[in-house]
Amino acid sequence: MKPLRLGFIGCGMIAQAHAAAVRLLQADGLVQLVAAADPDPTGIDRIAAIAGPIDHRYEHGRDVIACDDVDAVVLITPTRFHRDAIVAVCASGKPLFTEKPLAPTFDVVTEIRDVIEDAGIACQVGFQSRFHPINRRLATLVASRELGAVMGYALRDDQYWPTGDVVAGHTSWRSDRAEAGGGALLEHSIHSCDLLTWLFGPTERVYATTRSVFGYSVEDTAALTIHHVDGVVGNLVSIFNGVEGREERRLEVFFERGTVEITTDFLVGAPEDSMLIQRPGQAPERLDPSALRRADFAAQGLDPDREVWVYQYLAHRAFASALASGTAPTPNVRDAFAAHALVDAAYRSAASNQPEQVRR
Ligand SMILES: NC(=O)c1ccc[n+]([C@@H]2O[C@H](COP(=O)([O-])OP(=O)(O)OC[C@H]3O[C@@H](n4cnc5c(N)ncnc54)[C@H](O)[C@@H]3O)[C@@H](O)[C@H]2O)c1
CATH class of the missing domain: 3.30.360.10 (Dihydrodipicolinate Reductase; domain 2)
Structure with missing residues (x-):
């Protein structure tokens, strides 16, 4: 199985937990972090220090979504930026792992649910x-x-x-x-x-x-x-x-x-x-x-003694496994909506x- 090539959008505090998960999953051969975007380049440096070198570094999330080497997008920006990024990911058809909450207001959460379901993309929400x-x-x-x-x-x-x-x-x-x-x-x-x-x-x-x-x-x-x-x-x-x-x-x-x-x-x-x-x-x-x-x-x-420190590891493992087997990842956007x-x-x-x- 080829590793799932991930692109991060947003490289702040919790992206470090995602990077720690990805570091282990890279060792497992399940995923590879190939791209990251953040207007603050020091955020990308922090992620690279945890997960290893990143081939494509961008200021804008749209470049991660458009990057041919990215199979799936991991969205980790502050909540108010989720909507626009999700709409763009849906237009690309790529699978999405998005952090919670989906949006600051329930109206926008409802819009996001509809956009994801209409696009039919695979989507997992970060309820680790x-x-x-x-x-x-x-x-x-x-x-x-x-x-x-x-x-x-x-x-x-x-x-x-x-x-x-x-x-x-x-x-x-x-x-x-x-x-x-x-x-x-x-x-x-x-x-x-x-x-x-x-x-x-x-x-x-x-x-x-x-x-x-x-x-x-x-x-x-x-x-x-x-x-x-x-x-x-x-x-x-x-x-x-x-x-x-x-x-x-x-x-x-x-x-x-x-x-x-x-x-x-x-x-x-x-x-x-x-x-x-x-x-x-x-x-x-x-x-x-x-x-x-x-x-x-x-x-x-899994190795019972595996040195894991965040449950994002199991969440990302489930996401990569679901995509590899062609099943729908969970928790999904319906779960998040509830x-x-x-x-x-x-x-x-x-x-x-x-x-x-x-x-x-
Ligand atoms: N699952 C969890 O347990 C958990 C924990 C903490 C945060 N979160 C969620 O994760 C998201 C990020 O939280 P955080 O604590 O990492 O925030 P943060 O403020 O620490 O980091 C956000 C990062 O996104 C970058 N950014 C801002 N706008 C961007 C854009 N348009 N494109 C790309 N990058 C952009 C910022 O420069 C910053 O580096 C939020 O939605 C938050 O609610 C989830």
């Missing part, structure tokens, strides 16, 4: 949390109904404020509503909105409150009560906090015959990782996250102070 072995184990427990039906859940999802004023070295577009479209909920916890929809099915109604304690034009605090179509109810609390380095998601799920508590981070082997399963009349089962990860990697045909629809309903609810229906 779905590839976390602990989340995958929970998904198996939910689907198998081993603990009975899901009753409800509580999810607390937080991260340090990823903006230059709070953590030096970051860009600051995330704290500006005109540029980002939303704060903790849209920019960060859209991962959780995707996970909740993936785990517990489509959502239909949400009641939400938001706050902007740090004083930016986007929220740093959001509290949601979420109703899923099949009856599951739960709470999501999303926070951008001031504790540098902190990023953590804690989810408690209540089943008819058991409970599961998981804590996860974005890094592979993070010290916070944990999974506890409790069943009636039995001793609590505390799973070893490292054993869980090794088993998960082995089940996917997560965005939940965020959109939450923002409408926070504005109206009423529960709001999730759009379809």
Whole structure:
């Protein structure tokens, strides 16, 4: 199999995680990073330092899309630039791996969904949390109904404020509503909105409150009560906090015959990782996250001791494998739309102070 030749558009902070994933996948012979665009050439230098030399370096993303050596485009610019790049990728017909959120506003998210579906291009969205072995184990427990039906859940999802004023070295577009479209909920916890929809099915109604304690034009605090179509109810609390380095998601799920508590981070082997399963009349089962990860990697045909530090590795591996086998990659634009629809309903609810229906 010939490696999938990738072109990056945007070489900022999270592009470094993509580059780390690509470095390993290049060693696997699955992908090759052949082109990168960023108006700031030092960004391309940083990516090359991680992933290795890049043949084609551009200022504009359109040149990556047009480059004959690029088989698939990886879109990693600030969110407000996604729409125009996606329209151009769709016109080229090339497969696309795009970062979340798709766009700052739900209208544009809807337009992007339609453009991608009309073009029929292969598209995967950067919800790498779905590839976390602990989340995958929970998904198996939910689907198998081993603990009975899901009753409800509580999810607390937080991260340090990823903006230059709070953590030096970051860009600051995330704290500006005109540029980002939303704060903790849209920019960060859209991962959780995707996970909740993936785990517990489509959502239909949400009641939400938001706050902007740090004083930016986007929220740093959001509290949601979420109703899923099949009856599951739960709470999501999303926070951008001031504790540098902190990023953590804690989810408690209540089943008819058991409970599961998981804590996860974005890094592979993070010290916070944990999974506890409790069943009636039995001793609590505390799973070893490292054993869980090794088993998960082995089940996917990976070396269990492979030195991987970001789940973007598994996400890019899935993208390259799907394209090689001619299957549609996931999570796809429909999945992203469902997560965005939940965020959109939450923002409408926070504005109206009423529960709001999730759009379809
Ligand atoms: N999946 C995740 O966990 C995750 C994590 C962080 C960020 N993200 C998303 O990734 C995207 C990028 O975030 P970031 O933190 O890397 O931002 P960033 O500000 O650190 O970097 C963005 C880079 O894009 C470049 N850029 C700006 N306009 C461009 C254009 N038109 N063409 C090409 N390059 C351009 C900038 O010069 C910069 O180097 C955002 O949509 C963000 O929400 C996803």
